[in-house]
Amino acid sequence: MVVDDSAIARGFVRRWVETEDGMEIVASLQTAREALNYLERTDPDVVVLDIEMPDMDGITALPLILQKRPDVAVIIASTLTRRNAEISLRALSLGALDCIQKPDAQGAVTSESYRHALVTRIRELGARARRVPAITKIPSVEPATPKGKSGANILAFVNTREPISLRPMPTTAPRVLVVGSSTGGPQALTEICTRLGPVIDQAPVLITQHMPPTFTSILAEHLARATGRPAQEAEDGEPICAGHIYIAPGHRHFRVARTNGQPVAILDDAPPVHFCKPAVDILFSSAAEVWGAWVLGLVLTGMGTDGTGGAADIVASGGSIIAQDEATSIVWGMPGSVAQAGLCSSILPLNEIAPAITHIFTGRRA
Structure with a gap:
């Protein structure tokens, strides 16, 4: 209609x-x-x-x-x-x-x-x-270990998909949190960021949310009010600093680079990636180049596969990925893609993500 x-x-x-x-x-x-x-x-x-x-x-x-x-x-x-x-x-x-x-x-x-x-x-x-109600996760009593993934945990799902393997969480504590989201993202971002105060204080949070211009500016203002921390659309060339939330402006790609030893925001007007502009892949891949093993990536609800390529770059650099689970996602496209690619160290419902990230940044990584 x-x-x-x-x-x-x-x-x-x-x-x-x-x-x-x-x-x-x-x-x-x-x-x-x-x-x-x-x-x-x-x-x-x-x-x-x-x-x-x-x-x-x-x-x-x-x-x-x-x-x-x-x-x-x-x-x-x-x-x-x-x-x-x-x-x-x-x-x-x-x-x-x-x-x-x-x-x-x-x-x-x-x-x-x-x-x-x-x-x-x-x-x-x-x-x-x-669709029928969301699928339910059930833990295997004795998780299988697929060939070539020693020590990986397995989540079995009540459906016809292949079981999803989880990577071990790296031992290096992260220094930056990068987030990708789309459909359902504004609600999920608010839920998570309002509970991440101590993490935001010690590390920058970089977000690519698929939204048009003006909408991303309003989203930044809402997150600033909800968290009590500075949150704004990223500006080209500005330093990336702990204590701040940076959001990709609508219709501009947001990536990071290192200038004179300092991470800075870079905005560009390149063509869409996966029909998306801004694209999560661009932010994630650039973060992997700048911070390497110190990156924690979070993929939230959204349709499509944007973020999977960038998540692979983060993992290849020694960083880690968390994905929102299917039951709490509006659309399990983006998080489902990274999960099924075997890139995640954890797949969590929305209400468990902020506590998990806090534990990871404070060194309690189990």
Whole structure:
């Protein structure tokens, strides 16, 4: 279901979705009140919901939609104003699963990468809405040790996937935390960062969250308020210092380099990686070059595979990776990819990640 007072925006989404196999538009509506009336009869898996509409806006309609259909996946579509970015992040806290820039007639917003991002979100979140409840992890009584991975632990899953092997946690205490996240990331980042005060005080925290411009700036402000620590979009050439949270600006890649012995932020306008800009792979790979074995990487909820290549570079440099588990992830794409690649030293539910990171940074690594 597409709910937007702009006929242009509705037209773009309809054309994109109708060319995809296995997807259809069940309703294309210009008001939120129409959406509430059509919700039960059309039974959508996904609602793409505009923020600014006459009569009833998206933030008012959201809880009413979820009250009628708690299992529906809502994607907020918003123009890139500061006010709408604030509202969109509030919508995520109220139960929307993702937010994306509203399509319009501007070339950047109707590009192939944008179309891919929107269609992928609709497909992945629609599949999630139809999926059975999250799988349950059960520990093996006597974990097997696969050939070539001496001492690795095994997590067995109640499904048809291959068991996931965990790497031993390195003995070197990390000096930097790098984080990659996408769909569901803002909520997960807030949950974790608010409990990482002692870690932030002793080490920089670098974050790539897949979000448009303006949204990342608002996210930084929210994290600063929630943590009581400085948090801001990274600026090109600025030193990376302990006690600070740095966030990749929307539509700019964020990597780190060493200048005169000091790690600094580098922003660039290179093409998207995995259709993502900013890309987690770029941040992770550059962190591995700068800090080597002193890197702890964290991959949170999100669709796609961005972060897996960079996580491999961190592991090759002697660092370690933690991934969010499937049960607490909105989409287990990014964390699932690094887990299934055998790159993780730990796979944890959201509420256990901050305590684990604190233990790792303080030297209690079991």
